[in-house]
C-alpha cells in the first residue's frame with residue numbers, strides 16, 4: 001500500500017501529479033499521469049496526450065495517492081534513481 | 095523494505111500489461127525498472143510474472159500479440175517474436191506427481207478388493 005509515510009520509497013509511476021512550484025515559470029501548472037522516471041527527471045503525460053519532461057531538483061510536486069490523499073513533495077528530496085530510492089535515507093526531511 | 099520492493103514490481107508489471115496496446119515501449123521500460131529492482135535487492139521474480147518477459151532480450155511479452163505459447167515434450171514453449179528466441183519451462187514434475195497419485199489409488203483399490 002502506498003501511504004504518505006512511504007511514498008518516498010514507493011513507486012511514482014502511475015500516480016496523478018501536479019507541478020505547483022518551480023523556479024522556471026513554464027513548468028508550473030503541468031498536470032497528468034507519471035509515465036517514466038529517471039535519476040533527475042519525471043516525465044508527465046498530460047490529458048491531451050502530450051508528454052512533458054520536468055526536472056526534479058527545481059520543482060515541487062503534488063502527488064495524488066490511490067486512496068485519494070494529496071502529498072506535497074519537494075523535488076530535491078527524491079533525487080535518486082528509481083531503484084535506489086528504496087534504501088535511501090531521508091534524514092533531513094523528517 | 096523488501097515488502098516495498100515486491101509491491102513495486104507488482105505495480106510495474108500490472109502497468110506494463112495495461113499500457114502494452116497503446117505504448118509498447120513504455121511497458122518494455124517498466125520491465126527494465128522492475129528487473130533493476132529485483133537484481134538490486136536479490137528478490138526472485140513473482141511466479142505469475144516470470145513468464146511475461148523474454149529471457150534473451152528482456153522485453154515484455156503478451157501472448158497472442160508478440161509471443162506464442164505451445165505445449166510439447168512436457169515443456170511450456172514460449173516463443174518471442176521480437177528476437178525469435180524460445181524459452182522452455184518444464185512441467186514434468188506435475189506430470190510425474192499425477193502418475194504417482196493414479197498408481198497409488200490403484201494399489202489401494204486392489205487391497206480393499208482382496
Ligand SMILES: [Zn+2]
Pocket residue numbers: 148149150151152153174175176177178179
Ligand atoms: Zn526476445
